[in-house]
Amino acid sequence: MAEGFLKDPSWEELLDIYRRSFEANPRNYADYRRKATGYENTPLMDMGQGSQTWNYLRQALPENVGSMQWFQDQARNIQSANNSPKWRRTLATNAMDAVSNVPLGGYTADERLKYQQARADDLNVRTKTVDFTQVLDPNSLGADSSKAKWVPIGDSARARAAQAAGVVSADIATDGARNIWWFLNAPQAVASMAALSALHHGQKGSEDVVRAKGIPQENVQVPTMKRRGYRLAATLPSVIAMSAAVGNIGRKSGYKQVVPSAEDPRQTADPWQEALSRYFLGRTGRLLPYKEFSKERPDVSPDEYRRYKAYSFDQKTDLNPLDGDFNILGALRGTTQGIHGPEVNFMGKSIPIGTGVLPVAAGVIGARMGTKKAMKRLVDKGGGFDQLNKQKELIKTAEERYKAKNFKTEADKVAADDWIAKQQMIADELDSRNQREILKQALLYSGTGVTGAALVGEGVEQVRRAG
Numbered sequence: 001m002a003e004g005f006l007k008d009p010s011w012e013e014l015l016d017i018y019r020r021s022f023e024a025n026p027r028n029y030a031d032y033r034r035k036a037t038g039y040e041n042t043p044l045m046d047m048g049q050g051s052q053t054w055n056y057l058r059q060a061l062p063e064n065v066g067s068m069q070w071f072q073d074q075a076r077n078i079q080s081a082n083n084s085p086k087w088r089r090t091l092a093t094n095a096m097d098a099v100s101n102v103p104l105g106g107y108t109a110d111e112r113l114k115y116q117q118a119r120a121d122d123l124n125v126r127t128k129t130v131d132f133t134q135v136l137d138p139n140s141l142g143a144d145s146s147k148a149k150w151v152p153i154g155d156s157a158r159a160r161a162a163q164a165a166g167v168v169s170a171d172i173a174t175d176g177a178r179n180i181w182w183f184l185n186a187p188q189a190v191a192s193m194a195a196l197s198a199l200h201h202g203q204k205g206s207e208d209v210v211r212a213k214g215i216p217q218e219n220v221q222v223p224t225m226k227r228r229g230y231r232l233a234a235t236l237p238s239v240i241a242m243s244a245a246v247g248n249i250g251r252k253s254g255y256k257q258v259v260p261s262a263e264d265p266r267q268t269a270d271p272w273q274e275a276l277s278r279y280f281l282g283r284t285g286r287l288l289p290y291k292e293f294s295k296e297r298p299d300v301s302p303d304e305y306r307r308y309k310a311y312s313f314d315q316k317t318d319l320n321p322l323d324g325d326f327n328i329l330g331a332l333r334g335t336t337q338g339i340h341g342p343e344v345n346f347m348g349k350s351i352p353i354g355t356g357v358l359p360v361a362a363g364v365i366g367a368r369m370g371t372k373k374a375m376k377r378l379v380d381k382g383g384g385f386d387q388l389n390k391q392k393e394l395i396k397t398a399e400e401r402y403k404a405k406n407f408k409t410e411a412d413k414v415a416a417d418d419w420i421a422k423q424q425m426i427a428d429e430l431d432s433r434n435q436r437e438i439l440k441q442a443l444l445y446s447g448t449g450v451t452g453a454a455l456v457g458e459g460v461e462q463v464r465r466a467g
Helices: 011-023 027-037 043-048 052-060 069-080 086-100 109-121 123-128 157-174 176-184 187-204 207-212 228-234 236-246 271-279 290-296 302-313 353-379 384-404 410-466
Strands: 134-136 150-152 325-328 332-338 341-346 349-352
Touching (some): 011 157, 043 187, 052 176, 069 086, 109 123, 157 176, 176 187, 187 228, 187 236, 187 410, 228 236, 228 410, 236 349, 236 410, 290 302, 341 353, 353 410, 384 410
Antiparallel strands (some): 134 150, 332 341, 341 349
């Protein structure tokens, strides 16, 4: 290591830090975990691995308020303040406990440990990912790459700046963070991601049940529902609920069609173009002029109509929700006095709380409940996992015998190959059946949740309008 490295790094060393950070990619870690353990990351984690900047920030940020050293010091000071009245210490302790779990975006302790373990175990992961706490000493590189050394970055501002600059440059070059934003700027994509996360955690939560039943954990891959088509199909109730909420499924009362007729803007000039505009482009019709709007929505006064239009086009940031509304850069805003009741507005799409947010939330919760229900059925004696595990053991035993056997003729070898292939097909079908069971239960519970919440929300909205 060069004398004074990191404390006073040379330009060549800084350039090496920058280059290695630029060339790194957090997906190398995700691929390692998937190959090494067969475990699939959460949908949010997988999406986040596409952005070097996001991965880097998550390493730098605390997990939550309670994990900050300052917060921990304050908590200890409160407990040791014997000269303070007991009621005051109790009140302060309760307040500290209430905010300690507020998330700050950083990796959890378990995630940090797994990340460090992967870098320690695999040289490829270590050299092709970025660690916020250390950098590779370029002077340790030689003919034997296994002898490469990593040194703590410490408080070297220049080394930290070079590392961060490489990460940000790579993110810009690959559109990492922007790809995430482009994906999530559609409300339906947010609903889909929430439902996918619910499905994942619903399956992950079955591990305790698996252990209680005595089934080897390695025989139950989590998530069990591995087929992407099944997972996305299970999100449909939540996605449909969001599409209905933002007006992509049919015209809302008081709004124009997306492709309005010249004679009557409430009718479409082209049904095919209307359908394509709503489904593929995510477009919705605009508000009718008040004279026409009031024919369908007589419950809205002219003053309420004007205030709502002003709110809809307002781009001024307002971070105080206590006055009845808020606005963040015009991209996310909300009001308690919308023409559809309380609502949030995301990227220009109005989402009523009662008839939009709550049905979507019910769909997400239902997807998780249905997944856990299906996993319990599959784990129970005689369920899908029991049969699949027996089939896997049969194939494993057959393959071991196959390797140790000397076949007398080529025909015998072909017959053995065909038999093992047939058994694998049976195992694949059992696996597919398990995945279909999860899909069925997820759709049942999610669809029931969406329908129930939508009916209740619509009923409340009709009462609000009548009042």
